[in-house]
Amino acid sequence: MWEKVYSGFGYWDVYLWLLFFAIASAVVLFIRSKGRSDYKEGTEQDEIFYGSNIVPEDGGDIAVPAASAYWGFVEALKPYYNWLIELHTGIASEYVGYFMLTLAVVAVLVLL
Amino acid sequence: MNWQMHLPALALAVPLLGAFLSLVVGLGGRYLRNAWMVCVSIATTAICIMLLQRVLAGGTMVYVMGAESWNFTLPSGLSWPIRIIIQVDAFSAFMAATSSIAALAGAFFSLRFMDKFTGLEKFSALYFLLVTGMLGMQITGDLFNFFVFLEIASVASFGLIAFWRDRPEAVEASFKYMVVSTVSAMFVLIAVGFLYGRYNAVNIAAVARMLHMGYAEKIALVFLVVSLAMKSGAVPMHMWTPDAYAEAPAGVTCLLVAVSQASLYGLFRVCFTLYGVTAGSVVIPWTIIIMGVLSMFIGVTMAVIQKEMKRLMAYHSVSQIGYILLALGVGLLSLKDPQAMADYGFTAMKGGIFHILNYTMYKGLLFLSAGAVFYSAGTRDLNELGGLARNMPQTTFMFVIAAAAIAGLPPFNGFVSKLLIYQTTFAVYPLLAVAALVTSVLTLASFVKVFQTAFLGPARKTFEKVVEVPASMLLGMAVLTLVIVVLTLFPGWTLSHLVEPAAKALIDQSGYISAVMGGGL
Numbered sequence: 001m002w003e004k005v006y007s008g009f010g011y012w013d014v015y016l017w018l019l020f021f022a023i024a025s026a027v028v029l030f031i032r033s034k035g036r037s038d039y040k041e042g043t044e045q046d047e048i049f050y051g052s053n054i055v056p057e058d059g060g061d062i063a064v065p066a067a068s069a070y071w072g073f074v075e076a077l078k079p080y081y082n083w084l085i086e087l088h089t090g091i092a093s094e095y096v097g098y099f100m101l102t103l104a105v106v107a108v109l110v111l112l
Numbered sequence: 113m114n115w116q117m118h119l120p121a122l123a124l125a126v127p128l129l130g131a132f133l134s135l136v137v138g139l140g141g142r143y144l145r146n147a148w149m150v151c152v153s154i155a156t157t158a159i160c161i162m163l164l165q166r167v168l169a170g171g172t173m174v175y176v177m178g179a180e181s182w183n184f185t186l187p188s189g190l191s192w193p194i195r196i197i198i199q200v201d202a203f204s205a206f207m208a209a210t211s212s213i214a215a216l217a218g219a220f221f222s223l224r225f226m227d228k229f230t231g232l233e234k235f236s237a238l239y240f241l242l243v244t245g246m247l248g249m250q251i252t253g254d255l256f257n258f259f260v261f262l263e264i265a266s267v268a269s270f271g272l273i274a275f276w277r278d279r280p281e282a283v284e285a286s287f288k289y290m291v292v293s294t295v296s297a298m299f300v301l302i303a304v305g306f307l308y309g310r311y312n313a314v315n316i317a318a319v320a321r322m323l324h325m326g327y328a329e330k331i332a333l334v335f336l337v338v339s340l341a342m343k344s345g346a347v348p349m350h351m352w353t354p355d356a357y358a359e360a361p362a363g364v365t366c367l368l369v370a371v372s373q374a375s376l377y378g379l380f381r382v383c384f385t386l387y388g389v390t391a392g393s394v395v396i397p398w399t400i401i402i403m404g405v406l407s408m409f410i411g412v413t414m415a416v417i418q419k420e421m422k423r424l425m426a427y428h429s430v431s432q433i434g435y436i437l438l439a440l441g442v443g444l445l446s447l448k449d450p451q452a453m454a455d456y457g458f459t460a461m462k463g464g465i466f467h468i469l470n471y472t473m474y475k476g477l478l479f480l481s482a483g484a485v486f487y488s489a490g491t492r493d494l495n496e497l498g499g500l501a502r503n504m505p506q507t508t509f510m511f512v513i514a515a516a517a518i519a520g521l522p523p524f525n526g527f528v529s530k531l532l533i534y535q536t537t538f539a540v541y542p543l544l545a546v547a548a549l550v551t552s553v554l555t556l557a558s559f560v561k562v563f564q565t566a567f568l569g570p571a572r573k574t575f576e577k578v579v580e581v582p583a584s585m586l587l588g589m590a591v592l593t594l595v596i597v598v599l600t601l602f603p604g605w606t607l608s609h610l611v612e613p614a615a616k617a618l619i620d621q622s623g624y625i626s627a628v629m630g631g632g633l
Contacts, residue, residue, distance in 0.1 A: 003604035059570025066494030
């Protein structure tokens, strides 16, 4: 029930990791407990710092949209993504075409 | 006779009865229909788990429909395997139990999720028909019946994917899936026809015993491998998955994940049991490995750029199928070499089979959490979502567990199966392990994106009134969360008591054959 997992190249012991997380959590909570608790709620002391600008009321105005996530990664791989998106046309006859093409290629390789 | 002898038949009869009676029970109103759906789902899951328990304790179960022996003997003494046989070894039982848990979670989730739909008695009927087809594929001992169950599952899937009838996208997704699925099913039928023509039998054990490689057998092998790889969503035949998974109701998508595993089951049953070492060359193992690597990488890179929650998750399904194909492809590659099998092949197979279980659980949970977000917030567009952790804390908690598991973060179960896959594929060719690792990093990146954009961030006015989903939907997610936590805490027990017997059964071709045929034929 509690045994380690051996892969033939090493092992995995989940309980050691859980012990590590417990210790790490205790350390984090200890450091947090050393923080200041004498700030005044509802004053400018607990306001969000937004580059000295007024924080918009609707969170939607300051959120980073998903479309902007990993922009650099996608930009760097643009030729790959252009090719990949071109493949995904959404046309059913092309789906069948890819299936038939794969079938033909594997058949040739196996029969040769 | 002990009633447990009939467990293999009950695993099919109960959901089939559930499907047909749904139409009658549905006349009694919503509560009766929901109670029926819950009862049939629980009964089916209980039967599949008992079946697994019995097979692990007593070995392969062979159930002959309508007769006592597998063969039919003529007065002349000629004996031939013509009966309808259900054959459940540890691998089949493992798959059936895994799939039935996903079906149970999907059923719980659908009780309230489907409230806004009409014709729900038809939904229940199609749902259980899909469960029947899926379980039938996993426990049948007969090639033609495998095709029949594949078709039952496919036809039920078409109806369920298009169940949101007033959404043109749903109907379009169903149509596309129907076209490719029907073409591939025809190739499965042609392959079965080739083998029947050669050996006058469709019983898997009987054909496996007689099989020797010729042109007809090679063509049948190619047709079966490529068709079933397409049905499981492997690259480059994966394009139906984002459409179908995204448009199906969330509970159905959870079940479709399990159904794709039934196709993978068929693929590996054909490769390991029907052909085994007879397949000869390394072309098929390497084809499966290459499909696996392409699925991992193309699936995850497409996922990174998605902006729609379920579509992103659907591309991750393609990627996760790649891990399973890679691992079991390595197992197949080492099938002829006992030393390679002992060194890394068997461990790769354990990693792959454990990943099937893990994938079904966390991917099912991810789709359900996406469904929960849609149910409460009314959109799946990640550009519009944000700050939902405040409104939906339980859904957020379960999403985080599933996301951490799929990304392979230690100590979650996904990490364990991926670790076995990394280490063993490295032994075959280091670049395979590199591809798997890069895929895992990108998986983490895209789920960080989902978590950050949908659940974290400042509260949005649009979602001020959003509340947590109803209890039955939470229960559906909780079932899968519980399984993930158990698999995370007891990976050693899971591997030695569930996964290893399944892997041994898969490579034991002679054991599968002799369980049915004995010394016959």
